Amino acid sequence: MYTAVLRQRMKSTKNRYSANSCRQDSNSETNEEENGELCPGFKDVDAFVKYGLGAVLSATKASAGLPQAGDEYDFYRSFPGFQEFCESQGDGLLRCMSQIMQHHGCRSHVRDQNKLTGLEERFDLVVDSNDVILERAGILLDEADGVNRNQQPVMPAGFQPPKIVVSSWNRKGPGSGSRSETFRLLHAKNVTRPQLKFKERIDNSNTPFIPKIFIKPNARKPLPAYFTNKQIRKERPEDLDVPAALADLIHQQRTQEHVDDMFAHPYQYELDHLSTQEKLLSKPEPQMYKPMAETKFSFIDSLEDLVALNEKLCKLSEFAVDLEHHSYRSFLGLTCLMQISTREEDFIIDTLELRSEMYILNEAFTDPSIVKVFHGADSDIEWLQRDFGLYVVNLFDTHQASRALNLARHSLDHLLKHFCSVDSDKRYQLADWRIRPLPDEMVQYARTDTHYLLYIYDCVKVQLLDFNHSQPGLLQSVWNKSKDISLKKYVKPIYTEESYLELQRKQKKSLNTQQLTAFRLLFAWRDKLARQEDESTGFVLPTHMMNKISEELPKEPQGIIACCNPVPPLVRQQVNELHLLVQQAREMPLLKAEIAAQKTKGLTPIKKPEVMLFGPHDTSRVSESDLLHLSPGELPVKQGMLFSEDEHKMDVDVQKTSGLLAPAKITLFQEVEKKDAQKSLSVAQMKARQITESFQNPFRMYLPSKDVHVNKNAKFDPSSKIFEISKRWKLQSIEQQQKEMEAKKKAKEEAKEQARKATEERNKAKQSYQESLQNVATVRQQAAESAKSGGKKRERVDGEVGELTPKPSKKLMKSAEKPQKTEATPQESFKPFDYSQSDLRVFAGTKSKDSTQFDPNRQDEGFKKKKFPKGQKNNSAAGNRSMSFLAGKSDRGFRHNWPKR
Numbered sequence: 001m002y003t004a005v006l007r008q009r010m011k012s013t014k015n016r017y018s019a020n021s022c023r024q025d026s027n028s029e030t031n032e033e034e035n036g037e038l039c040p041g042f043k044d045v046d047a048f049v050k051y052g053l054g055a056v057l058s059a060t061k062a063s064a065g066l067p068q069a070g071d072e073y074d075f076y077r078s079f080p081g082f083q084e085f086c087e088s089q090g091d092g093l094l095r096c097m098s099q100i101m102q103h104h105g106c107r108s109h110v111r112d113q114n115k116l117t118g119l120e121e122r123f124d125l126v127v128d129s130n131d132v133i134l135e136r137a138g139i140l141l142d143e144a145d146g147v148n149r150n151q152q153p154v155m156p157a158g159f160q161p162p163k164i165v166v167s168s169w170n171r172k173g174p175g176s177g178s179r180s181e182t183f184r185l186l187h188a189k190n191v192t193r194p195q196l197k198f199k200e201r202i203d204n205s206n207t208p209f210i211p212k213i214f215i216k217p218n219a220r221k222p223l224p225a226y227f228t229n230k231q232i233r234k235e236r237p238e239d240l241d242v243p244a245a246l247a248d249l250i251h252q253q254r255t256q257e258h259v260d261d262m263f264a265h266p267y268q269y270e271l272d273h274l275s276t277q278e279k280l281l282s283k284p285e286p287q288m289y290k291p292m293a294e295t296k297f298s299f300i301d302s303l304e305d306l307v308a309l310n311e312k313l314c315k316l317s318e319f320a321v322d323l324e325h326h327s328y329r330s331f332l333g334l335t336c337l338m339q340i341s342t343r344e345e346d347f348i349i350d351t352l353e354l355r356s357e358m359y360i361l362n363e364a365f366t367d368p369s370i371v372k373v374f375h376g377a378d379s380d381i382e383w384l385q386r387d388f389g390l391y392v393v394n395l396f397d398t399h400q401a402s403r404a405l406n407l408a409r410h411s412l413d414h415l416l417k418h419f420c421s422v423d424s425d426k427r428y429q430l431a432d433w434r435i436r437p438l439p440d441e442m443v444q445y446a447r448t449d450t451h452y453l454l455y456i457y458d459c460v461k462v463q464l465l466d467f468n469h470s471q472p473g474l475l476q477s478v479w480n481k482s483k484d485i486s487l488k489k490y491v492k493p494i495y496t497e498e499s500y501l502e503l504q505r506k507q508k509k510s511l512n513t514q515q516l517t518a519f520r521l522l523f524a525w526r527d528k529l530a531r532q533e534d535e536s537t538g539f540v541l542p543t544h545m546m547n548k549i550s551e552e553l554p555k556e557p558q559g560i561i562a563c564c565n566p567v568p569p570l571v572r573q574q575v576n577e578l579h580l581l582v583q584q585a586r587e588m589p590l591l592k593a594e595i596a597a598q599k600t601k602g603l604t605p606i607k608k609p610e611v612m613l614f615g616p617h618d619t620s621r622v623s624e625s626d627l628l629h630l631s632p633g634e635l636p637v638k639q640g641m642l643f644s645e646d647e648h649k650m651d652v653d654v655q656k657t658s659g660l661l662a663p664a665k666i667t668l669f670q671e672v673e674k675k676d677a678q679k680s681l682s683v684a685q686m687k688a689r690q691i692t693e694s695f696q697n698p699f700r701m702y703l704p705s706k707d708v709h710v711n712k713n714a715k716f717d718p719s720s721k722i723f724e725i726s727k728r729w730k731l732q733s734i735e736q737q738q739k740e741m742e743a744k745k746k747a748k749e750e751a752k753e754q755a756r757k758a759t760e761e762r763n764k765a766k767q768s769y770q771e772s773l774q775n776v777a778t779v780r781q782q783a784a785e786s787a788k789s790g791g792k793k794r795e796r797v798d799g800e801v802g803e804l805t806p807k808p809s810k811k812l813m814k815s816a817e818k819p820q821k822t823e824a825t826p827q828e829s830f831k832p833f834d835y836s837q838s839d840l841r842v843f844a845g846t847k848s849k850d851s852t853q854f855d856p857n858r859q860d861e862g863f864k865k866k867k868f869p870k871g872q873k874n875n876s877a878a879g880n881r882s883m884s885f886l887a888g889k890s891d892r893g894f895r896h897n898w899p900k901r
């Protein structure tokens with residue numbers, strides 16, 4: 001559903017874009033604006049959005065109708081005509097996508113033509129572009145909000161009617177009712193949480209669902225005592241006034257004898273003994289539906305009306321039912337509406353309002369002499385049980401009928417078209433059904449779902465009998481299938497220690513021990529939070545973001561933020577908690593095979609380490625895959641010699657210390673093998689060396705002479721005698737210092753000249769390198785650009801806007817979310833000093849080194865207290881900010897103790 005929403009939002013953005021381009025293309029017809037037309041054919045934004053959503057919906061449907069991957073697809077694929085068609089359509093789609101991406105300043109093609117990685121890259125590209133486009137849409141919507149630009153919709157605690165959002169663009173032009181409604185629909189930010197007014201607390205506890213029923217109308221077998229005895233029923237272990245463990249025990253014993261009843265279907269017996277009445281197997285005379293306009297409609301939101309409706313229904317022989325549901329801002333989901341149509345009338349029940357009273361409908365719903373017609377009742381049956389304790393006896397599912405008839409498609413809108421010639425559009429299917437008062441358009445849509453259903457019921461019955469030469473077999477099979485559906489029991493999502501594996505397997509990505517640990521911890525975190533806050537897990541942390549965090553294991557909280565776009569409010573709120581979880585995952589020792597796998601991967605383009613070793617401020621490495629694009633002779637110039645050139649060293653380190661993940665690339669505090677370095681110096685390195693030599697150690701006067709770096713140029717200066725003196729461990733005299741200053745100046749000038757030349761060379765190389773990468777400015781850079789020009793609408797976490805990398809690896813960039821300020825600045829300000837040649841070992845004293853680093857002990861304290869069960873020791877030896885990670889003893893034993901009952 002989330003993807004559907006994404007798709008929808010993306011498409012609507014796209015449509016907005018094409019609307020713009022329409023306008024640009026037809027500059028000569030600029031008076032269209034004056035005509036009040038947004039773009040040719042559309043009188044306003046609403047009209048355009050309606051059209052756009054319709055188009056998206058039909059496209060989505062069409063795509064769902066394509067042959068499935070696997071046998072079916074392969075079979076079709078064996079026909080050249082199909083193959084050709086697919087290819088041309090595919091090309092068209094890619095072109096279209098590419099245009100959209102280009103319009104939004106996203107990278108629209110991948111340089112990497114590698115067949116193996118190409119697809120993945122392209123997919124990433126689409127995901128990135130989606131992010132950018134959605135982000136932009138979000139920014140624009142925020143902007144349109146004007147008055148209401150809070151990151152997080154604030155849910156008022158009271159029962160306020162939803163406010164109409166005042167926005168700059170929906171204020172434009174003459175205001176119409178539908179205008180604001182459409183806007184609310186798209187941007188239903190201000191919906192009051194209906195949960196707030198529920199009489200009965202929502203039970204998100206990690207315990208199996210127990211039916212809500214307490215009165216059983218139409219019973220042939222009485223309701224077990226467990227359900228009728230309110231006391232056992234309502235009692236929860238946590239309500240007992242004894243210690244938790246004891247409460248559990250008492251509760252268990254009290255309920256044990258009821259266990260079988262508790263989890264049985266309350267109408268199992270009645271359904272098992274339900275036989276289809278003769279008249280329901282005979283051919284009916286289809287009874288035409290009344291035109292909607294002439295049909296009485298009632299919106300039911302009071303108990304009185306509900307009772308009256310129930311009485312009405314009990315007198316009928318059939319009625320049609322449908323539900324509308326909301327799942328994003330609730331853990332288990334909420335049934336928001338119930339539509340009921342009789343042959344004469346349409347009803348819509350506000351089930352948010354009457355949630356605790358809906359059970360009275362069981363009288364009609366479980367009456368075996370009344371047929372309840374649903375279309376695709378699978379979910380409805382579960383929702384009825386979950387929210388209202390309602391059951392259905394004598395169900396007819398037109399979806400099952402459609403299947404039995406082997407119709408082209410089995411959706412309701414297809415049946416509507418087929419039997420009623422009604423063009424329904426399912427565009428409100430995913431609307432936020434919590435909205436109150438219910439806009440007229442949504443009422444109309446909801447009514448349509450049941451209004452024609454009894455006529456369709458007649459028609460399919462006729463066809464099912466005709467299909468089978470008036471033999472009732474096929475029709476009977478539909479009744480049976482429908483009965484099976486009404487026997488379905490609602491099952492509450494239960495969190496177990498293995499739940500995450502089920503989801504992880506679906507991701508089709510292999511994760512190493514650390515990544516999998518992160519996935520497990522994040523999964524538990526979001527499940528717990530979702531239950532607690534009564535939000536969907538998708539709202540707390542969408543799975544794709546959870547994947548990304550697990551894969552990248554960000555070292556910093558900002559890195560976690562960077563994995564999410566847009567950042568879910570609860571992630572932002574609890575980023576430190578999340579960070580601790582990721583840290584905990586990073587401390588898991590990698591299996592030998594995983595380290596080995598990384599090493600072998602190191603021979604070919606290293607991809608995994610790239611991902612794993614990501615640090616938001618680590619600009620040291622240019623993605624290996626990027627190097628592949630360079631012509632053979634062309635060497636990329638890395639940004640800054642601060643970092644070691646030697647990639648292989650990492651592997652050695654990894655080998656030496658089994659748990660070491662990312663050795664420091666900074667050589668500032670390391671000894672450099674001077675001899676080796678001197679032996680084989682490349683031209684660039686020589687130049688760099690010269691530059692280095694110009695560097696004057698500010699502490700030289702305090703150093704023993706042998707450690708004083710002697711300037712090559714100064715040696716030829718007459719005043720260079722001073723070094724003789726300094727060699728004898730003496731501080732320089734003021735006079736000497738002055739003389740030296742002169743020498744230094746001179747030397748500096750020469751060195752500067754050399755440095756300038758070197759820089760020039762370097763920049764040249766860099767420029768050509770950059771040129772080769774010109775088209776691959778990452779989407780995030782672009783997004784940041786546009787976000788900035790858009791006035792920086794969105795709040796960003798400090799550190800998100802970082803320094804820039806010349807051509808950061810895709811993965812790095814994606815997660816780092818480092819917007820580029822300007823292309824030129826960093827190159828110009830770039831000073832290629834290699835301080836490593838200067839002796840700076842003095843700085844490497846443990847104290848000063850640590851001061852720039854994360855203090856693991858401090859963190860350990862909090863960490864231990866917070867996350868580790870008693871008796872377990874957290875041996876984290878490494879800080880999160882350091883570039884290297886020592887995996888101390890693991891906390892393999894760590895298990896989520898939650899939830900207990």
Ligand code: AMP
Pocket residue numbers: 001004322323324325326327376429430433449
């Ligand atoms: P319907 O029976 O078509 O009216 O759908 C009932 C409810 O199911 C809707 O209110 C939605 O919450 C949900 N629903 C239907 N179709 C979809 C879909 N394609 N994706 C996600 N949710 C859906």
Ligand code: MN
Pocket residue numbers: 322323375376380
């Ligand atoms: Mn339905």
Ligand code: ZN
Pocket residue numbers: 322323324446449
């Ligand atoms: Zn519906």
